[in-house]
Amino acid sequence: MLPSVMNPVLTEILRTRRVKSDRGFEHELNSEVSLEEGQRLQAAIRQCNATTTLEVGLCYGISTLFICQELADKPGARHIVMDPNQTRDFDRIGLSNLERAGYQHLLDFDERSSHVVLPQLESQGVQIDFAFVDGSHLFDYTLLEFFYLDRLLRVGGIIAFDDVFMPAVQKVCRFILANRQYTIFDCLPQGIGWRQNLKYELLNRACRVLPPLERFLKPEFQPLDIDLRPLSNARYLALKKEGIDSEETRSWNFYRDF
Numbered sequence: 001m002l003p004s005v006m007n008p009v010l011t012e013i014l015r016t017r018r019v020k021s022d023r024g025f026e027h028e029l030n031s032e033v034s035l036e037e038g039q040r041l042q043a044a045i046r047q048c049n050a051t052t053t054l055e056v057g058l059c060y061g062i063s064t065l066f067i068c069q070e071l072a073d074k075p076g077a078r079h080i081v082m083d084p085n086q087t088r089d090f091d092r093i094g095l096s097n098l099e100r101a102g103y104q105h106l107l108d109f110d111e112r113s114s115h116v117v118l119p120q121l122e123s124q125g126v127q128i129d130f131a132f133v134d135g136s137h138l139f140d141y142t143l144l145e146f147f148y149l150d151r152l153l154r155v156g157g158i159i160a161f162d163d164v165f166m167p168a169v170q171k172v173c174r175f176i177l178a179n180r181q182y183t184i185f186d187c188l189p190q191g192i193g194w195r196q197n198l199k200y201e202l203l204n205r206a207c208r209v210l211p212p213l214e215r216f217l218k219p220e221f222q223p224l225d226i227d228l229r230p231l232s233n234a235r236y237l238a239l240k241k242e243g244i245d246s247e248e249t250r251s252w253n254f255y256r257d258f
């Protein structure tokens, strides 16, 4: 059942699972965040009292509609979005959905890749309170996106990632939690990961009995002082920025395996 307070355009898309371009072409909805994930995005924005938010990857605009709905009543709110494929692959349907939903005034859209847009935002001195990463999903892009988003994000702000169960995205999240001042704010599992959990549990126990074993395990299976196990099965992960790294928190040779 869809909540009655949802924007009618979003409700209609989720109900029919169809999207339509301004030129009249219809497509089946795909690649979108679920209703539960959308609601968690909204809860994270509410929790950190965000007014300036940012998103990597527009597609048909489903997560953007959830985010904009949360921002709609906030004075001065702004949502920055980037996607190099909006015209080529998506017939500008994401932008059209946002206009029909009445959120155009909140939107600051750039049709270029994150690796071009994010450094420019930093050089303009933009500060953000919340970011959602659902773009290329490749390791190098995702890590680069985090690097710049962290520089834009205020302390106390939140960065959320989609598809964290994917090895490349998961690696980036593991790096952040092991090496940077972030904590888990929210984690949505994508299904039952009992096999993976059992594997972790058995290997962890074996390491406790026989500590030298650790040296032969991949970092994913080595016991860390932070519990990163939920990541292997996460659909969505939101991380809270707890502080700014300086030479006191990370010296030049600081590194924790992840």
Ligand SMILES: C[S@@+](CC[C@H](N)C(=O)[O-])C[C@H]1O[C@@H](n2cnc3c(N)ncnc32)[C@H](O)[C@@H]1O
Pocket: 031, 032, 033, 056, 057, 058, 059, 060, 061, 062, 063, 064, 082, 083, 084, 085, 086, 089, 112, 113, 114, 115, 134, 135, 136, 137, 141
């Ligand atoms: C999974 S879809 C996003 C779905 C969206 N969150 C939703 O709920 O509807 C991923 C999007 O990321 C975009 N993308 C891929 N590489 C990108 C990049 N380097 N910078 C920005 N967006 C990118 C793709 O064009 C695609 O539209």
